[in-house]
Amino acid sequence: MNRRFFLKVSLGGAGALLIGCGANPPPWGGAHMPQSDDGLFDANAWIRIHPDERIEVAMTKAEMGQGSHTLAAILVAEELEVPVDRITPVAAVGPQYELNGLMQITGGSTSTPELWKPMRHAGAAARIMLVQAAAKTWGVPAGECSAADGAVTHAKSNRSLTYGKLTAAAAKITPPQNVPLKARKDFKVIGTNVDRIDLREKVTGAPIFGIDVQVPDMVNAALVPPPVYGSTPTAVDDAEIRKMPGVIDVLSFDFGVAVIASRYWQARRAADALKITWSKSHLDDFDSAKMLADMLAAVGEEGPEAQSKGDIEEAFETSGAQVLEASYSGPYLAHATLEPQTATAWVRGDEVDIWTGTQAQTSARNTAARIAGVDPANVTLHNTYLGGGFGRRGCIDAVIQAVMIATRVDTPVKLTWSRENDTRGWYYRPQMVARMKGSVKDGAVTGFYAHCASQTPGSVPDLISQVAPGWLSEVMLRIMGRLGAQLFDSGTVPNMLALEGMTSHAYTFENQRIDFSPVKGAVPTLFWRSVGHSFNPFAKEGFMDELAHAAGVDAYAFRRKHLAKDDRRLGVLDAVAKLSKWDQKPAEGIGRGIGAHFSFGSFVGMVSEARVVDGDIKVERVYATVDCGQPINRDQIIAQVESAIVFALGAALYGRIDVADGKVVQGNFHDFRILRMNECPEIVCEIIDSTESPTGMGEPGVPLVAPTVANAVFELTGKRLRDMPLVDALATAMKEG
Amino acid sequence: MKLTVNGETRDVDVPDDVPLLWVLREELGITGPKFGCGAALCGACTVHVDGEARRSCVLPVGATKDKPIRTIDALAQGGTLHAVQQAWEEGNVPQCGYCQAGQIMTTVALLEKNPKPSDDDIDSVLSANLCRCGTYPRIRRAVHRAAALLEGAK
Numbered sequence A: 001m002n003r004r005f006f007l008k009v010s011l012g013g014a015g016a017l018l019i020g021c022g023a024n025p026p027p028w029g030g031a032h033m034p035q036s037d038d039g040l041f042d043a044n045a046w047i048r049i050h051p052d053e054r055i056e057v058a059m060t061k062a063e064m065g066q067g068s069h070t071l072a073a074i075l076v077a078e079e080l081e082v083p084v085d086r087i088t089p090v091a092a093v094g095p096q097y098e099l100n101g102l103m104q105i106t107g108g109s110t111s112t113p114e115l116w117k118p119m120r121h122a123g124a125a126a127r128i129m130l131v132q133a134a135a136k137t138w139g140v141p142a143g144e145c146s147a148a149d150g151a152v153t154h155a156k157s158n159r160s161l162t163y164g165k166l167t168a169a170a171a172k173i174t175p176p177q178n179v180p181l182k183a184r185k186d187f188k189v190i191g192t193n194v195d196r197i198d199l200r201e202k203v204t205g206a207p208i209f210g211i212d213v214q215v216p217d218m219v220n221a222a223l224v225p226p227p228v229y230g231s232t233p234t235a236v237d238d239a240e241i242r243k244m245p246g247v248i249d250v251l252s253f254d255f256g257v258a259v260i261a262s263r264y265w266q267a268r269r270a271a272d273a274l275k276i277t278w279s280k281s282h283l284d285d286f287d288s289a290k291m292l293a294d295m296l297a298a299v300g301e302e303g304p305e306a307q308s309k310g311d312i313e314e315a316f317e318t319s320g321a322q323v324l325e326a327s328y329s330g331p332y333l334a335h336a337t338l339e340p341q342t343a344t345a346w347v348r349g350d351e352v353d354i355w356t357g358t359q360a361q362t363s364a365r366n367t368a369a370r371i372a373g374v375d376p377a378n379v380t381l382h383n384t385y386l387g388g389g390f391g392r393r394g395c396i397d398a399v400i401q402a403v404m405i406a407t408r409v410d411t412p413v414k415l416t417w418s419r420e421n422d423t424r425g426w427y428y429r430p431q432m433v434a435r436m437k438g439s440v441k442d443g444a445v446t447g448f449y450a451h452c453a454s455q456t457p458g459s460v461p462d463l464i465s466q467v468a469p470g471w472l473s474e475v476m477l478r479i480m481g482r483l484g485a486q487l488f489d490s491g492t493v494p495n496m497l498a499l500e501g502m503t504s505h506a507y508t509f510e511n512q513r514i515d516f517s518p519v520k521g522a523v524p525t526l527f528w529r530s531v532g533h534s535f536n537p538f539a540k541e542g543f544m545d546e547l548a549h550a551a552g553v554d555a556y557a558f559r560r561k562h563l564a565k566d567d568r569r570l571g572v573l574d575a576v577a578k579l580s581k582w583d584q585k586p587a588e589g590i591g592r593g594i595g596a597h598f599s600f601g602s603f604v605g606m607v608s609e610a611r612v613v614d615g616d617i618k619v620e621r622v623y624a625t626v627d628c629g630q631p632i633n634r635d636q637i638i639a640q641v642e643s644a645i646v647f648a649l650g651a652a653l654y655g656r657i658d659v660a661d662g663k664v665v666q667g668n669f670h671d672f673r674i675l676r677m678n679e680c681p682e683i684v685c686e687i688i689d690s691t692e693s694p695t696g697m698g699e700p701g702v703p704l705v706a707p708t709v710a711n712a713v714f715e716l717t718g719k720r721l722r723d724m725p726l727v728d729a730l731a732t733a734m735k736e737g
Numbered sequence B: 001m002k003l004t005v006n007g008e009t010r011d012v013d014v015p016d017d018v019p020l021l022w023v024l025r026e027e028l029g030i031t032g033p034k035f036g037c038g039a040a041l042c043g044a045c046t047v048h049v050d051g052e053a054r055r056s057c058v059l060p061v062g063a064t065k066d067k068p069i070r071t072i073d074a075l076a077q078g079g080t081l082h083a084v085q086q087a088w089e090e091g092n093v094p095q096c097g098y099c100q101a102g103q104i105m106t107t108v109a110l111l112e113k114n115p116k117p118s119d120d121d122i123d124s125v126l127s128a129n130l131c132r133c134g135t136y137p138r139i140r141r142a143v144h145r146a147a148a149l150l151e152g153a154k
Ligand code: FES
Pocket: B034, B035, B036, B037, B038, B039, B040, B041, B042, B043, B044, B045, B046, B055, B056, B057, B058
């Protein structure tokens, strides 16, 4: 067992060491813990140095593959003057780590901007205290001492002490009021290529995930969820099941039936043999294909206006303007993290322990407290590594289920979802449609209109429970959830999440209007890597290509016309044109698509090169240029771009979740297809050097993949693919001839 | 029933038809092989049985009696990483890491049979191992690097 799982949140706690940070005082109150017998130096809420030279850093952002732990380690190491690989990550959960002042959550590509200053300040403050401690020990001015490589040196007298030897003295130093940060030119680590700090565990199969958690006396649970969302078990025939080996109990909840057994394999076998009668659900007749048809009909009319500028009607009616119209769509999608959802919970008296990998730390803790009826301070959340997140682990349904089960079991209990539970576990990227209408005149866009329809990505009641304070009652939450849903569904509040990437796209048009028809009463949806940016740019960039084609202008030149000179978007677009040699003819049989997009503070330009072979789309190469401000770890920026492209390409080509008669059709990887090794393109990524504040890269690589591939296929075949998944759209287009 | 896992003989008391994956993880506490799909569709659970890469989530434990079973947990010898693991570290391959035990075990078996695989060879074997984080480009490079490391070690 990894010791991480057993560490109570001890970095921080009571006490008062507030690190002054010059012009940017941090929002947290660090804690100067009394020096313990073993001579620890708790520099602040973030860093603890041991006499044996170990340096522990509090990891407030979940590590789900995106490299947040390595990032935090780099930022601390830069200012603390230690090699990055000396740092031991310790998952930390608690109110003192709510960096955005609202909650502790990992998502929205926020880890980089949120950690950028606090972690460096924490490292710098600790270094200043260590230097002062050494100076005091030697009786020399601190200004004559310098820190490097985990030690303080007094060059004049040729003396040196490692940090581990200074812990006791440093713990007595008054924390500095003014903590200046290094100038950019002095960076030694930031902006280079740094190895991930979790490599060893991840190449040796170490037990680092929620599914690997072992707690003494733990039992296992397998879940049978309702076949249709919203239905509940009314009768369970479990007489035979209870006799099966290892089975301890069969428990019914609103969310389904849980079989408790000594081992997971016993629980799973018993669960699969259960005979359950389910209540009716309001979604018994739900059909995603019918819903799509209804949405298409809805956007055929004009809708509630969400954004407007200039006069599109006038633009469309101007003589000599060419007017185009086309509808785009995208299906529901599952996140399909490779580790299915799991959570272990132990409810005993007024204390709760949870072991899981979650993106929603505050929400998991507060919700567990509400369910168990305890103070959130009595809930210890041991946040493990996540076997993939992509937004899915921002939803805490498995945690809620585990805690509810644990309230009825005397021992710790681990809930493990099967793959089918996970694929059919709802909280999908919403199905979407967008009817686009635009006009071109003299080779440029004169009017741009979109009427979008979708659910909001993220069930509103769930979102509210994410941000609600821990003390809020269940009843209040439900009322707030309903009010919030009404607000969104009424269409009077422009639906930011559903429209992002459409209202805030890369291009500037004089006349633009976006309408939005919210879709209600369907299955729960959620953030899915890049949220609204994961589908709106498909319509936006696809349609830009149609407009360029109609205007008879090259796709790259056409886009350039609509970007301002000093726009960083123009920078990434020009860079990707150069990187991909856009001005040269592509090889025989290759089609190309180009685009630029801005999301989560980062700018991305992309060119995809594809072939069509026997009706299948084979993407050979993707070029990406990214401007995410000051690069911190170049190798991991590239890793995230690769990851986002592979993730998005699988979705663009093959991904779909269909719901028929209220039931999800897909169940496992044979019918919910994700990208495989042999389908993976070569990825060429270039980072634009920048001195702007750094921004996240977990998501911005996603938006342009689907449209650039669809546009490449058009160049090759003359077929416009306007519906995802693209291989299905191509098959339909080929049949229609 | 007696199993030979990572060179040790272990006794387990389970029905023959329990998948090897759960016997390893739950009866023996060997958690390197991961559960991803339970249906031989993702490769996260890959172990070696008699030198062959097998999907332990669908392999009945009874079928592995008297055959040596090898998991990632014992791949590094005395603190020294296997060349494949070393190549994985050099190339910063893992992201979430969940698929990597399976990717590495599949690669070790591949290189034992085919010490110098081409890209097509790699595709034909590793396309059955899913990685949701999209580490495929790095896996490909790391397989070639591991082949070179093994070649150099000869
Ligand atoms: S868990 Fe065995 S192949 Fe997926």
